[in-house]
Amino acid sequence: MSESRAELILNLFKESQALLKGHFLLTSGKHSEWYFEKIKLIERPVVLEKIIDLLVEQIKKDSLEFDYVVSPAYGGIAIGFLTALKLQKMFAFTQRVEERMTFRSGFAGLQNSRAIIVEDILTTGGSINEVLECLQARQVTVSGIYCLVDRSGGEVLIQGKPVGSLLSLKVEAFEPDKCPLCQQGLPLIKPGASDKK
Numbered sequence: 001m002s003e004s005r006a007e008l009i010l011n012l013f014k015e016s017q018a019l020l021k022g023h024f025l026l027t028s029g030k031h032s033e034w035y036f037e038k039i040k041l042i043e044r045p046v047v048l049e050k051i052i053d054l055l056v057e058q059i060k061k062d063s064l065e066f067d068y069v070v071s072p073a074y075g076g077i078a079i080g081f082l083t084a085l086k087l088q089k090m091f092a093f094t095q096r097v098e099e100r101m102t103f104r105s106g107f108a109g110l111q112n113s114r115a116i117i118v119e120d121i122l123t124t125g126g127s128i129n130e131v132l133e134c135l136q137a138r139q140v141t142v143s144g145i146y147c148l149v150d151r152s153g154g155e156v157l158i159q160g161k162p163v164g165s166l167l168s169l170k171v172e173a174f175e176p177d178k179c180p181l182c183q184q185g186l187p188l189i190k191p192g193a194s195d196k197k
């Protein structure tokens, strides 16, 4: 029996260990069934490559015209670079300098070009909007916007449209006294705690 594309995608994110299913204590104090650890996406390049291949397949289907793939640092650098390589396009990234998103000097070809934005995990869309502003400042036409994981489940709209994603998953957070996972007696995991050995 062959896996559906959706199952394949979900399994790759689990294999990367960027997506964990369980019962997690979030920094907000709420509880959640899912936990994303962005950095895990780039920790296993072999798995990331398989994920990127699926994203590239999706981008190709959309038949967009663009010269650049642009991503926000840092996680986005590996992801956008690999995407650009597979699509045989140019690559540029933005980074935060004193809180403000900006292009570092260089990337001279960007001016008046066409680009797609590729982000790792979309939560509120804040970074993507900042990348958009950076691109607008260079008169770049944005042909498409993609992320690997849309944590809003398609609720976040950028320029009035949902962002193209491989995995769209609405992550619900529960107040501890209303948490169905607590009610099932599942042990609560504090993510990151295992890093502090």
Ligand SMILES: [Zn+2]
Residues within 6 Å of the ligand: 023, 031, 032, 176, 179, 180, 181, 182, 183, 188
């Ligand atoms: Zn709970």
